[in-house]
Amino acid sequence: xxxxxxxxxxxxxxxxxxxxxxxxxxTTLSNIQWYKQRPGxxxxxxxxxxxxxxxxxxxxxxxxxxxxxxxxxxxxxxTQTTDVGTYFCAGAHSSASKIIFGxxxxxxxxx
Amino acid sequence: DSGVxxxxxxxxxxxxxxxxxxxxxxxxDLSVYWYQQSLDQGLQFLIQYYNGExxxxxxxxxxxxxxxxxxxxxxxxxxxxxxxxxxLYFCASSATGTVNTEAFFGQGTRLTVV
Numbered sequence: 001x002x003x004x005x006x007x008x009x010x011x012x013x014x015x016x017x018x019x020x021x022x023x024x025x026x027t028t029l030s031n032i033q034w035y036k037q038r039p040g041x042x043x044x045x046x047x048x049x050x051x052x053x054x055x056x057x058x059x060x061x062x063x064x065x066x067x068x069x070x071x072x073x074x075x076x077x078x079t080q081t082t083d084v085g086t087y088f089c090a091g092a093h094s095s096a097s098k099i100i101f102g103x104x105x106x107x108x109x110x111x
Numbered sequence: 112d113s114g115v116x117x118x119x120x121x122x123x124x125x126x127x128x129x130x131x132x133x134x135x136x137x138x139x140d141l142s143v144y145w146y147q148q149s150l151d152q153g154l155q156f157l158i159q160y161y162n163g164e165x166x167x168x169x170x171x172x173x174x175x176x177x178x179x180x181x182x183x184x185x186x187x188x189x190x191x192x193x194x195x196x197x198x199l200y201f202c203a204s205s206a207t208g209t210v211n212t213e214a215f216f217g218q219g220t221r222l223t224v225v
Contacts (some may be wrong), residue, residue, distance in 0.1 A: 006153075016123070027214045030210060030211070031210060031211045033213070041218075042216040042217060042218050042219055043154065043201070043203075043216045044216070045215070046193065047215065048211065048213065050211065061220075073132060088153065088154065092210030092211070096168040098159060098166075098169060098177060098210065099156075099210050099214075100156065101146075101153055101154040101155075101156065103152070103153040104153045104154075111176075
């Protein structure tokens with residue numbers, strides 16, 4: 001079936017280092033959303049990308065949607081302890097009626 | 112606070128039993144989604160309802176069923192429970208139910224089957 005693959009599964013960084021998580025699909029996505037789930041919490045919507053090649057920024061977070069609309073990335077510059085959590089991408093394939101979540105990347109940070 | 116309410120927060124039950132999880136969507140949202148999250152796992156989409164009608168189905172077991180009522184709240188029924196059904200069950204709601212609409216998640220119901 002249609003899947004959205006996300007890597008890496010885990011990332012452990014020193015505070016202040018950068019962090020990137022990647023999502024890939026074998027077929028074109030109509031849009032992609034990013035969510036953050038803090039430990040013990042629930043997923044919270046961060047952003048949605050719709051256009052080919054789109055780049056959006058939220059403070060230290062940069063979100064990109066690939067030109068072919070098959071991949072996306074989330075980059076965090078100079079991580080802080082508040083960035084700890086699991087980041088999920090969620091993509092919808094053009095022909096599908098449901099959004100599919102990636103497996104998530106768990107970010108942990110050494111102070 | 113996302114505005115999505117899930118009850119109960121915790122549930123412990125024995126194998127073979129049946130439970131009902133309840134979700135009240137955000138005010139004005141017409142669509143409800145159910146997800147299962149096992150320990151250290153991603154979010155597995157179970158089912159989506161829009162304005163009382165089933166909109167999309169994911170990897171939902173035959174032992175599981177759901178419905179959305181006229182007041183738009185939803186219930187997820189899990190029967191003949193197995194140990195492997197232990198997980199966090201999230202409900203989410205969105206305004207239109209289309210794939211390009213932001214979803215708001217509830218706090219989840221943690222189900223433990225013993």
